[in-house]
Amino acid sequence: MEQPDDVWNWDSGMAPDCEVEGGIAAPIDTHGVRGKLTPDAPLAKLVWFKAGGHADWLFEPADLEDLKLFLERLDGDLPVMALGLGSNMIVRDGGVPGVVIKLGKPFAGIELGDDHTLVCGAGAHGILVASAARDAGIAGMEFMRGIPGTVGGFVRMNGGAYDREVSDVLIDCDVIMSDGQCITLPAVDLQYTYRHSALPEGAVVVRARFQGEPGDPEAIGAKMDEIGAARENSQPLRTKTGGSTFKNPPGRKAWQLVDEAGCRGLRRGGAQVSEKHTNFLINVDDATSADIEGLGEEVKRRVYEHSGVMLEWEIQRVGRP
Incomplete structure (x- = not known):
């Protein structure tokens, strides 16, 4: 019986090449590794915005020693990014290169x-x-x-x-x-x-x-x-959001600057500035990550034009555009 593409024999000690956007990901030596390694893994379901591309690889280690062994096997050959709840992150639509590490129970x-x-x-x-x-x-x-x-x-x-x-x-x-x-x-x-x-x-x-x-x-x-x-x-907790979008400038409140620039409820594609708290962006209609990030950049532009303050992102933006 033919195996699915995302399943392999761990005893062989080598995960297969993974086709990803922009080329073929390098094979990974998995000899002795006990955790779950998934190629071309969708990340949207793992982040609060529920948007974004795939990871070249997603690794969920069995325990601390398993994580150490896995990273020893990588030997710095691929970029590594840790992922928690995904509450403060935009995963761009082109996906994340290298390996995303998801730490579980x-x-x-x-x-x-x-x-x-x-x-x-x-x-x-x-x-x-x-x-x-x-x-x-x-x-x-x-x-x-x-x-x-x-x-x-x-x-x-x-x-x-x-x-x-x-x-x-x-x-x-x-x-x-x-x-x-x-x-x-x-x-x-x-x-x-x-x-x-x-x-x-x-x-x-x-x-x-x-x-x-x-x-x-x-x-x-x-x-x-x-x-x-x-x-x-005060916050739109029951929506697809990423938490506070911008850092508070010294002596100022980001939400107030956004509101004063007329951005409350502003939309781009399926993304919107929250009307409940203007320092939150929300996914209201199947937004892409490009919608969300583009909306944030538009908010920054309008705030700068209105107040002369250049807001800085607090949300992490990772991956390929």
Whole structure:
């Protein structure tokens, strides 16, 4: 019986060539690898916008050792990109070259450390981190209730909400480099600025350690509820969106600049500026990623013409146009 194109014998130690737009992806040595490797994998279903192209390869490692082995096999020959919840990302319609790493349940653990610390896997959701801290009487991490994403993305992007960000609480993180080497980076080495870090290209965050302080679980829970209600009331959470689109310029609010430039409800193709929160773009009618990104660029242009402020993207835009 003939096998489907996306299935092969792992014992052979080599995945087949994959036909992708622009050429043939190089074969990947999979000898000893236990995770799931998929060629030409659709990514739209994995990102909040529900739009975009395919990854040349999508790898879902079985565990930490499996990820290290896989990256050793790659030996830096292909670009690598980690993908969390896909909540802050536009995957362009031409797809993503190289390998996209999707960390699942084996990387989502949360453990209580010494002195009011939490040790969190990169796949742990922000709301679960905040809830674990609450249950342990650890204050200072309530803001993660308001970040739609996973720890790996928080660490890379210095994620933040409600006047706090990851750089305020991160002790260090464990990352797997593109050659499979596992290293620990203290927070100071990440050189955090607003929504940016110096994490090396191709490095995959697998674990992070956060420092909290003693707190009352009831008071922590009340603050989390307040954050949750504020998000529900002000943001278009039940739509196909990507979170905050633009960074807040110093001393200004991006949403206000967008609104003042007359962009509330502005459309391009199937994409629209949210009427509920103007720093959110939403997919309202089978938008392509080109629709979404093009709308964002038009908003930037109009804001600059109106106020002289050039907005910067907060959402990551990845892949081939």
